[in-house]
Each structure stands twice: as C-alpha cells, then as structure tokens.
Amino acid sequence: MRRLRVLLPELSTLSLGAGVLALLSFTGVLEWLLAGNASTIVLGLILLGSVVVVLSLQVARQAELLAEELGEPFGTLVLTGSVIVIELALIGSTMLTGESNPTLARDSMFSVLMVALTGITGLCMGLTSRMQKQNRDQPMRVEDLAATNTAGAMVYYNLIGTMSVLVLIIPNFSNDSPEGNFSLPLNIVLSVISVVVYGLFLFNQTGAYRGFFMEMFAEEGGDPSSRHHAELEGGPWQAAALLMGTLAIVVVIAESMGQLIERGVNELNLPSSLAGILVAMLILLPEAFNAIQATLKGKLQRALNTLYGSVLSTISLTVPAVLLIGEATGTKVILGLEQYEMVLLTLTLFLLRPHSRVLGSEGLMLLVVFLFWFVLELV
Numbered sequence: 001m002r003r004l005r006v007l008l009p010e011l012s013t014l015s016l017g018a019g020v021l022a023l024l025s026f027t028g029v030l031e032w033l034l035a036g037n038a039s040t041i042v043l044g045l046i047l048l049g050s051v052v053v054v055l056s057l058q059v060a061r062q063a064e065l066l067a068e069e070l071g072e073p074f075g076t077l078v079l080t081g082s083v084i085v086i087e088l089a090l091i092g093s094t095m096l097t098g099e100s101n102p103t104l105a106r107d108s109m110f111s112v113l114m115v116a117l118t119g120i121t122g123l124c125m126g127l128t129s130r131m132q133k134q135n136r137d138q139p140m141r142v143e144d145l146a147a148t149n150t151a152g153a154m155v156y157y158n159l160i161g162t163m164s165v166l167v168l169i170i171p172n173f174s175n176d177s178p179e180g181n182f183s184l185p186l187n188i189v190l191s192v193i194s195v196v197v198y199g200l201f202l203f204n205q206t207g208a209y210r211g212f213f214m215e216m217f218a219e220e221g222g223d224p225s226s227r228h229h230a231e232l233e234g235g236p237w238q239a240a241a242l243l244m245g246t247l248a249i250v251v252v253i254a255e256s257m258g259q260l261i262e263r264g265v266n267e268l269n270l271p272s273s274l275a276g277i278l279v280a281m282l283i284l285l286p287e288a289f290n291a292i293q294a295t296l297k298g299k300l301q302r303a304l305n306t307l308y309g310s311v312l313s314t315i316s317l318t319v320p321a322v323l324l325i326g327e328a329t330g331t332k333v334i335l336g337l338e339q340y341e342m343v344l345l346t347l348t349l350f351l352l353r354p355h356s357r358v359l360g361s362e363g364l365m366l367l368v369v370f371l372f373w374f375v376l377e378l379v
Contacts, residue, residue, distance in 0.1 A: 125363030
C-alpha cells in the first residue's frame with residue numbers, strides 16, 4: 001500500500017494519458033478536430049499539447065531515476081532512444097498518410113538540431129552560469145567555472161559536425177542530383193554510414209570510453225533522498241516500466257498532434273517549415289525537461305549528454321528511415337538546407353566547439369542564434 005501511494009501521481013498521469021488516447025482512438029474527436037476550422041484546430045493542439053507536457057514531465061522524471069540508478073551514459077541513452085522513437089513515429093506516419101511534403105524530414109531534423117543545440121543547450125549553459133555566480137562576493141576565477149568532460153564533448157562535436165554536414169549541406173553541392181538529395185546508390189552509402197557510425201559510437205560510449213561521458217567531478221555516494229530512494233524501492237525496472245508505458249502513450253498522441261499541426265499550418269497559410277519546428281519542440285519536450293532538471297542539480301555533463309545524444313541519434317537514424325520510406329512509397333525527399341540555414345548551422349557548430357570551462361557568453365550567443373533562427377523561419 002505504501003508503494004502504491006508513492007506511485008499514485010505516476011499512475012494518475014498514466015490514466016490521464018490512457019483516457020485521452022482512448023478518446024482519440026475510439027471516438028470521432030480527432031476526425032472532428034481535423035475537419036474543423038483554424039480555431040478548432042488550435043484549441044485541439046493546446047489541449048493535446050498540455051497533456052503531452054504532463055506526460056513528458058513524467059518521462060523525464062523516470063529517465064532521471066534510471067540515470068541515477070544505471071549511471072552515465074546508460075541513463076541518458078534510455079531517454080535518447082525514446083526521443084528517436086517519437087520522431088520516427090511522427091515523421092513516418094506523416095509521410096505514409098499525410099500530404100506529400102518533400103522537406104518534412106529535413107525541416108524536422110534541422111529543427112531538432114537547432115532547438116536542442118542552440119535553444120535548450122544555451123538555456124542550460126545560461127542557468128549554469130547564473131547558478132555559479134550566486135552568493136559570491138569575490139570575482140569569478142577560471143577554476144570556479146563549471147567544467148565539462150572535454151573528451152566526451154569532442155567526440156559528440158566531431159560526430160554531429162560530420163554527420164550534419166554530410167546529410168544537410170553536401171546534398172546541395174553534389175552533381176549526383178539537382179534536387180537537394182543523392183541518387184539511390186549514394187543514399188544507400190549514406191544510410192549505411194549513418195547506422196555504422198552511430199553503432200560504433202554507442203559501442204565506445206558504453207564500453208572502453210564510458211568515462212569520457214561522465215561528470216568531471218562526480219560526487220561519491222549520494223543522498224538517498226536526492227535519488228528518490230522511496231520511488232526506487234521497486235528497482236530500476238519499476239522506473240523503466242513507467243517510462244515505457246508513458247512513452248508509448250506520448251508516441252500515439254504525438255502522431256495525432258502531428259496531423260493537427262500539418263492541418264493547422266495549411267489552414268492558417270503559415271510557412272511549411274513551422275510544422276517542422278513544432279514537431280521538433282514536441283519531440284524534445286522530455287529531453288528539455290530532463291536536461292533542465294540535470295542542470296539545476298549541477299550536472300551539466302548529463303544535460304549535454306542528453307541533448308547531444310538526441311541530436312546525433314536524430315541525424316544518424318532518421319535519415320536511413322526516411323530514405324527507406326521515401327523509396328518504398330515513391331515519396332520525394334529533399335535533404336539539403338536553404339542557404340541561410342547552412343550558414344546558421346555553420347555558426348552553431350562554431351559556437352559549440354568544446355571548451356574545458358563553461359562561460360555565460362556561450363549560452364547567451366546560442367540563445368541569440370536560436371531566437372534569430374526562429375524569427376527567420378516565421379518570416
């Protein structure tokens with residue numbers, strides 16, 4: 001009974017999600033929303049978005065518990081895997097059932113990259129800088145700045161930089177195809193490279209190079225209360241079961257929201273790229289909550305592992321899936337970015353170059369790039 005009382009909030013959230021899922025699946029509510037006018041679609045998005053936020057908070061919380069139990073980098077890999085499942089479900093369902101949008105996958109991938117690497121990463125670095133300056137009477141010294149694991153950050157930086165350029169920039173300059181994409185043989189090579197590189201990365205991250213992705217100055221032991229000891233009496237399997245159950249509901253609801261987003265963008269005559277941005281924000285909600293929670297606890301490395309890992313998995317795993325679906329269904333796929341987007345990607349990669357210490361200016365500049373990119377997309 002005591003364990004049931006402890007789990008009551010999580011079970012209540014699951015019940016809420018299951019109820020909404022049943023409403024969407026077994027009634028005509030979704031069809032009614034899709035057939036409605038712009039105001040009806042917006043209202044539906046707000047209501048479903050609120051439910052997804054509540055569910056995403058629970059996903060982030062259970063991922064945090066697993067991270068505490070399993071240690072890095074295994075804990076954050078669970079959340080990274082959940083995000084790629086949501087993204088593939090959204091993009092795949094839209095490609096298979098929605099209107100033909102050749103830039104959907106590109107816009108979604110680039111939006112995930114920009115939201116995670118500029119918006120959320122900038123916010124986490126800004127919060128870290130603000131926290132380390134609180135209650136200080138003396139000027140900051142270099143050794144007072146938050147430290148990241150430079151070796152791990154360099155691994156992420158090299159892989160993200162290489163794969164993002166190969167996937168999102170090179171197609172625009174290849175003579176192989178004039179459509180911002182490659183021919184089938186080159187797409188096969190790109191898909192194989194993406195999967196193999198990500199597989200090798202996971203092998204090294206969880207093996208001999210595991211230490212590169214852990215906090216530089218991790219505290220030994222831990223306060224049971226800070227690790228939610230009471231909630232973990234059921235062991236990590238309990239947290240994993242709650243995470244997977246909540247995530248399954250989020251995936252299905254997110255698919256419905258993807259249809260509403262596409263319909264709403266068309267109904268309001270908004271830029272098509274806005275659909276990719278909204279999908280990216282929806283996908284990254286659990287990651288964002290988890291990264292911010294880790295940052296507020298002084299675990300910036302965990303936050304960066306979560307965000308960088310999400311971006312790397314998005315680039316490496318979404319591309320093969322999208323190209324396969326496109327080839328199987330005869331759907332046109334465009335990977336190459338617009339010119340201004342290529343410049344923003346280059347600037348983002350320049351700002352993200354690894355540093356041994358975290359300065360507040362890094363977070364500020366990343367947030368500036370995020371704001372400028374968002375306004376450009378709306379215009």
